[in-house]
Amino acid sequence: MPAVAETISTVETLGQSTYKWGFETAIEMELAPKGLNEDIIRLISERKGEPEWLLDWRLKAFASWQTMKSPGWGKIGHPPIDFQDVHYYAAPKKKDGPKSLDEVDPELLRTYEKLGIPLKEQAILAGVEPPEGMGAAAADIDDEENAQRPDRPRVAVDAVFDSVSVATTFRKTLAEAGVIFCPISEAVREHPELVRQYLGTVVPAGDNFYAALNSAVFTDGSFVFIPKGVKCPMELSTYFRINARNTGQFERTLIIAEEGASVSYLEGCTAPMRDENQLHAAVVELVALDDASIKYSTVQNWYPGDAEGRGGIYNFVTKRGACRGARAKISWTQVETGSAITWKYPSCILQGEGSVGEFYSVAVTNNHQQADTGTKMIHIGKNTRSTIVAKTISAGRSDSTYRGLVRVLPKASGARNFTQCDSLLIGDQCGAHTVPYIENRNMSAKVEHEATTSKISEDQLFYCRSRGLAEEDAVGLIVNGFCKDVLKELPMEFAVEAQKLLQISLEGSVG
Amino acid sequence: MSQFLSISGLRATIDDQGSPKEILRGVDLEIPAGEVHAIMGPNGSGKSTLSYVLSGREDYEVTGGEVSFEGRDLLAMEPEERAAAGVFLAFQAPVELPGVNNANFLRTAVNAVRRARNEPELDAVQFLKAARAEAKRLSMDAEMLKRNVNVGFSGGEKKRNEVLQMALLQPRFAILDETDSGLDIDALRVVAEGVKALRSPSFSALVITHHQRLLDYLVPDRVHVMARGRILKSGGPELAHQLEAQGYAGFLAEAA
Amino acid sequence: MNAIGGRPSPAGGNNASGFLSRYAELRDSLPGDVCVRDVAAAQLEREGLPRREVEAWKYTNLRPLWDTSFAGGSAVQEADAGPVLDALLSTLGDENAASARLVFLNGLLSDGLSRLPGSVTIRRTVPQPLPAGLHPMLALNQMLSADGVAIEVPAGLDGGRLLVIGLGSAEHAPADWHARVSIALGAGASLSVLQIDQGTGCYLSNAAITVSVAEGASLRHARLQRDAASAMSFALVHAQIAERGSYDVFNLALGATLARFEVHARLVGAQAAVHVNGAQLLDGEQVADLTSVISHDAPNCNSRQTVKNVLQGRARGVFQGKIVVARPAQKTDGYQMNQALLLSEQAEIDAKPELEIYADDVKCSHGATVGALDEEQLFYLRSRGVPVPEARAMLVQAFLLDAIELVQDEPFRQVLDDAIATWWAGRAA
Ligand SMILES: Nc1ncnc2c1ncn2[C@@H]1O[C@H](COP(=O)(O)OP(=O)(O)OP(=O)(O)O)[C@@H](O)[C@H]1O
């Protein structure tokens, strides 16, 4: 679900009685005691009614986590995290009666209002053409008729609050098509053989520090299974929200597309404003078999902390997709505007012959945010192809790094990679960095990398202003233009919203 | 009564690798409401500089003089305020905005200006209608609205795009900086029509040009000759003919 | 000397212990202030030599350095080296052969074979105190260096051309030497240096080069690295460039089994310029690394970098280039290009072109491409009757051209061109 534009309606339609944006209001929660040990893991597993094998898997992950150190190579800095000072399990208690939006934190509401935007018009003029087959109607500027957009495409939603999945919509329609879309905790109960077959096969339990932590303590997340030959009839979407104080969110997503299957999956995230940092360490695993295609889009808008750098989410995420089959395709698109710290590298393991990996990213940092994000494209199979387009925008006192690896192994004859990284600096107190790693062991492979760093051109800014645009709007316009190659990869609903989000994230960065 | 546009003693410098270089050296110019004036002058004499200073480009430092526009201190206004007040510059070299959709850009600009003038904003449909009508009038392919602002436009297409913007923004004072250069004959007529369509007792234009042709269409009320950062001579439309026939050398010598 | 506190290595001790124990033996016989060397030794004792976990050494494994037991450099008789030098000079062309030259034999300056220049001051030097946190190879150099020279060009003078030739020979046991060269140009001075390293046998040549370019001065530095097939060749340049100064360096890596040419250049005055270019032609099991860190500390500076790798056999090329633009360095213009050509199934390239930017009004870009020879071009040449080896050589030479032509000193560029041609002739044979 688009992280924000539809948030209000989500809250309404789901009747989220136990859930409020207001951060001063206590929400009734079932909280496990702070700290991490085997007992907590047993408790989580028990609460979830998990089978023995999964508990064992968690405990193994925990054991390996204990031998690991948090990675130090990212260009990010933060005080040491006290992993014992976090609640690893928090579930909202269900209560009755929907409450009104009056209780929503007005600051947040205003943000959503800004995002609530006359979507229709924006979409027409944004020139963001929805990718083929995404279900969103194309807005043709030539044709007034089309300006009246048809019904917004249906989107199935799974909402995860504080690691617990609270509602999944459209399940029946999906079931008819043979698609499974449910909380992963439910999948463990209902489809244990599938979960067991795939869980941890792309991101092993001990893969890295944060993945190991997630494997030990994940409480929920989404599970998607698209059987052979099925084109998922609608977009699937998960909306993540951290709510409770001092809780970590450790969701786990597993998406499997069998031979010839295809799915587009959207992920949105928000969190309330708090002046302490909160931890988010998710794992996403994608598996695409022969001719399958998975498109995974993220609009990450976790609370970034205030202008002085207090609070905000620490976002340490491991996302990886395996193109196991021939001609499989995995495409990551991300718009990262939130979090105090972002550390994530959605990757593709291109094993199947002719498989395709894509990574399209916009990362915006402002104030004191830090982002170290990028991708890994591992070319194993013949004629595998990958494309990387990363746009980095730094403002305020923030630091943003693109870090990406393109590795071509000896068997990957005919592999191709093209990488384009562009950074934009706004103001002279921020930093933008580009750290690509290119490792090629096959002579017939072709790898191309281009990167630029610049500031917004004064000429462009003046041109817009001389046409009447306020400086901030002019910056927004130019930045959106700068990001267009990425934004156009998003499903239309997301694209429009992402554009607004970019502008809002940069507020106060000019003038 | 305050004049429409009044420039007096305008001086401006640009930073030339660390040291200021004076380009406008005391420009005096009056443009009453409803008139079209032309400026001619040798390359490098400061014509574009004057147009940039009038529209508020920050690279230039105004070191002296005043500009009042309908009684307001133009130099104290931000570029977008000037646009809202009705000042429009058709750039000699329009800037490319990669990734920025032309229609979106135009509507954002039009609505920003309308907002500032307390006029209702145009929704997408209204706007597109208006934009397409104007484009048609200017014999522009409506396809251009879909492309990114000026990216990959031919020289002539860029100029037409500037005129389209002018038509949509409905300025009260337009500066056309060599908008006629690089245009084919039809396009030249289009530019002239664009200006003529706006002509009214409350609209004025300053046309910077090197060629007689555009002036034949427009028939300026006054023609000014600019050289070395000042207006050296002013006259009626016949001055342009005289220049075309004799070149600048005589004037420069006379003024020296 | 004990390796206490060193990082554990598989052998259980400090991986620099071989060097450290030799230092313990030589400590009192080495020239200069022993305290300066002790600081470097203490660092090596504490930290050892970097392993691949250290980011800067991710792609270049120094293991051969601690797996080999080096015996220091044996003295070479000038009489023995003379013919070698003459043979070398005879290939350089008359103009170069007639130039002033400094000749090092196994890391020691040979007075007899050198020919000192007129307007340039040449002094012998000993290690100087340096701030803590030395580059590991510099620490090694600092600790064991037996000889060094300082080359100074007074303000306003043109120092002309200078050859700096390093001849190595280690026929019996693995040898190592750690020469130091410092080049300082006064305001407005200029100098063009051609450095040639070559030798026979198994040795470690670990040179430390310091470059200081004053206001408006200009240093051109070309290096031909043609070290012995089993040699390990390291050269580390620390350069500082003042206002309107320029430092232009080109490294052509042809030799050694393991080589790293590393440049750390700081642009400390406005409108300074640095160019760090290079080419690698590698074959067999060779590994060569070009690493650079260019720091823009002042505004309006310019850095340019073009690096080409041509890789045959099982060779591995490494390029790590980092441009750091500090906050005050507004209006920086930085450009970096790395292009690799893989000519065999087993060759490998690892590239890490990196930008670290803290100033907003900058223009920085980098590009990297990896690929094979263009089949279409190859076919075109063949269809015009050019045999495959020649066609390949032709295309590779074309590929190298835009790097090589950046060497501004004409006669020096000729030397590099000839070296490349010779390299190809060697392949074809
Ligand atoms: N950024 C700059 N740095 C240095 N000089 C500049 C700069 N911008 C403009 N100038 C100089 O200012 C002078 C006036 O330029 P301007 O563009 O106003 O001339 P112009 O009259 O419009 O000429 P043309 O007829 O060729 O368009 C020229 O000499 C030009 O070189």
Ligand SMILES: [Mg+2]
């Ligand atoms: Mg001009």
